[in-house]
Amino acid sequence: MIRRSIVLLFPLVFASFTDQALPARGWTRIENCRFLENPSNDGDSFHVVANRRKRIFRLYFVDCPETSDHNKAMKARIAEQAKEFGLTTSEVMDIGKQAAKFTSSLLQKANTFTVITRWEDAKGDSDKKRNYAYVLVNGRGLDEQLVEAGLARVYGRQIDIPEHVLPPRGLKGYKHQRHLLSVQKEAKRNRRGAWKRAF
Numbered sequence: 801m802i803r804r805s806i807v808l809l810f811p812l813v814f815a816s817f818t819d820q821a822l823p824a825r826g827w828t829r830i831e832n833c834r835f836l837e838n839p840s841n842d843g844d845s846f847h848v849v850a851n852r853r854k855r856i857f858r859l860y861f862v863d864c865p866e867t868s869d870h871n872k873a874m875k876a877r878i879a880e881q882a883k884e885f886g887l888t889t890s891e892v893m894d895i896g897k898q899a900a901k902f903t904s905s906l907l908q909k910a911n912t913f914t915v916i917t918r919w920e921d922a923k924g925d926s927d928k929k930r931n932y933a934y935v936l937v938n939g940r941g942l943d944e945q946l947v948e949a950g951l952a953r954v955y956g957r958q959i960d961i962p963e964h965v966l967p968p969r970g971l972k973g974y975k976h977q978r979h980l981l982s983v984q985k986e987a988k989r990n991r992r993g994a995w996k997r998a999f
Contacts, residue, residue: 829965830915835907842867843899843951844943845922845930846907850915857915857933858922861973861980862943863955864903865896865994884953885994895994899951906937906945913937916965922957932957934971947983950993954980 836847836854843864847856869875869889882892907913914936922932935942946952958977963970988998 826918827962827965828917828919830917832912833915834912835904837904841900841904842896843903843946846903848907848915855915856928856930857917857935858930859943859946859952860932860934860957860959861954861977862946862952864899864946864952865892867893867896867900869893881953886997887994892994895951898993899946902946902949902951903942906942907935910937913942916961918959920957920959932959934959934961934966944980944983947980948987948992950987950991950995953994954984 830850833848833850836849838847841847844859844862845856847854849855863881865881865885866874866878869878875889878889878892881887882889885892885895887895915933916936917931917933920932922930937945943952947954954977958973959971960973961971987993988995991998
């Protein structure tokens with residue numbers, strides 16, 4: 801009788817454990833990351849040393865202007881960005897270089913920063929592996945700081961981040977995107993960065 805009870809209870813215990821684990825599955829919080837100089841770095845995609853390994857991360861939520869039009873796909877992307885920002889394609893690349901410099905300077909001055917990732921593939925122009933991430937530097941999201949400076953637009957992949965990796969409340973993707981849009985509106989109003997011709 802006791803043996804049968806254990807057999808019957810095991811599936812319930814296992815189901816309860818896996819249900820609790822599912823929301824957290826795959827998330828990693830990496831402290832003390834360091835920026836790594838690389839010619840392919842730009843404002844929203846860059847090399848870091850995380851847990852003593854070299855990684856490439858791409859920011860959730862935002863898109864910085866491109867820095868180069870070295871292939872057909874990049875030319876098309878720059879043309880699309882130029883249309884949104886109201887700039888010429890060469891101006892877009894200039895702003896892209898400013899964004900790359902902003903990110904590099906901010907992360908290097910901070911010395912270390914935090915990367916939160918679910919290891920989602922952020923396919924890029926390179927054949928090197930790149931993952932989406934949310935980056936905290938000086939207690940604030942790098943995405944928000946780029947948008948505030950007018951060096952990125954609210955665009956691209958968004959995600960909910962659970963509170964156990966981003967305490968105390970986690971991050972709801974749709975709410976965060978709405979907040980970023982209000983920050984972007986302020987950057988436009990003040991004609992910062994790429995919004996210098998905002999109307």
